Amino acid sequence: MKKHYFAVLILIFFAAPALAQDGILNLTLKDAIRQAVEKNLDVQVALYTPASAEADIYKNLGIYNPLLSLEGNYQDSTTLSANSFVTGGASVSRQRSMTYNAGVNQLVPTGGTVGAAFDNSWNHQNFALTNYFRSDVTLTYTQPLLKNFGRESTELNINVARFSREGALEQFKARLLDIISQVKSQYYQLYSLRENLEVKKTSLKLAETILNNTNAQVKAGVLPGMEIFNAEFGVASQQKNVIDAERALKDQIDALRVLLQLQNATDDIVPTDTPFRDSYPVDDNQAIQLALAARPDLRQQRITVKTSELQSRVARNQTLPELDFNASGAFTGLDNRYNRDLERVGSGRYPVWSAGLKLTYPIGNDSARNDYIKSKLALAQNKTQVKSLEESIARDVRIAARAVRSGYLQLDVTARGRKYAEEVLQAYIKKQKVGLATTKDVLDELNNLVTAQGNEIQAVTDYNNAIVNLWKNTGELLDREGITLGEKEAGKLYKDNM
Secondary structure, X not given: OOHHHHHHHOOOOOOOOOEXXXXXXXXXXXXXXXXXXXXXXXXXXXXXXXXXXXXXXXXXXXXXXXXXXXXXXXXXXXXXXXXHHHHOOOOEEXXXXXXXXXXXXXXXXXXXXXXXXXXXXXXXXXXXOEEEEEEEEXXXXXXXXXXXXXXXXXXXXXXXXXXXXXXXXXXXXXXXXXXXXXXXXXXXXXXXXXXXXXXXXXXXXXXXXXXHHHHHHHHOOOOOOHHHHHHHXXXXXXXXXXXHHHHHHHHHXXXXXXXXXXXXXXXXXXXXXXXXXXXXXXXXXXXXXXXXXXXHHHHXXXXXXXXXXXXXXXXHHOOOOEEEEEEEEEEEEEEOOHHHHHHHHHHOOOEEEEEEEEEEOOOOOHHXXXXXXXXXXXXXXXXXXXXXXXXXXXXXXXXXXXXXXXXXXXXXXXXXXXXXXXXXXXXXXXHHHOOOOOHHHHHHHHHHHHHHXXXXXXXXXXXXXXXXXXXXXXXXXHHHOOOOOOHHHHHHHHHHXX
């Protein structure tokens, strides 16, 4: 798919472009979102659905295409006359005729049909020695008065296709919501893994320092020799933690690279935006009202209800008797010369007109009546699904709001836990120097500090993910990222493929 499709479909207020140098890609969150929107394969696949729905609209608008008909026919017949059996002699009748007609019919929004025809014929009969032309210009109009009357019945498939396009656009928005929330979560996860790797490296250096100090203390006779083994084990443990952290970081880089469809597999990705740490107040009722107005899945379900309401009204119309009004008017001509024949048609001296009603009604009408009942059941089912989805959305928003508030509190708890672990470790290092603590005690507290630091980093990531999840559940994530979507954009892709 060409990039300019997305340029029309999606408007994003971009940050500065990502910079790649020396095998390092410095990536902002805005750049990550832009890259995903432009190149993510799932987004590209989802874009075809509203474009296809646009094609269905134009397809069904074809009912208003005028129907042109042209006809030409020549007939030559030689037959025995019935008088041959009476006179006893063979009487041969030879007739020749030629017709050349043209007509056009046009459906009108009320369900009626307007037609115009120009019919011509030439006839020759040998027994009467006649040779004449007959022409007429005819206008016709047929209008349903009960069943199939009105624009809703006439344009049912057109409007259903329009609703389908609206639903497809909402479905596309929902897919964009998923992708953008994934990008933000993966971005924050990459940030946390980089922070976690730095923590592991710092802990390794501290373990190595403890090992050096232990060696010095053993040589000085302050500590027994077995303490060296404890210190070496502590270094090995921290080395393993660094290896595991590096592997997790590389795995996350690969995951983000696939999500963003980045081509250079050798680039290291460095997130340049730091996570949000300030308090984010949430009004549950306001968030729920926003979700009920903006959530794409709910909007799509409401469009389904609108479609069912339309289909139910048309199905009710189909239960009515079929009463059609028919009217026609014509000017005719007849002459042995064609130009004189046309002059008489144009004079209007020989008019022919008719008007009438035709009533058709199947006794019982079970088919149409049960179609109407079925449409009412489908409408009731879709309305119930809307109510169920609204309740589910309200519950999801409340859960997401609680997660945001809880996540913010966790920032303070984990920060205090990390500060406490730092102080305890420093205290045990001092105790070890004077022989009041073993190397194992110090390494245990080092592990506690590593855990506390990891908890703090994870708390920041969880808090930001909770905010993203709240925006996803309220449906405001696209607006917050400056992404807009309208009906005209779906037609752009359709027209570019005409």
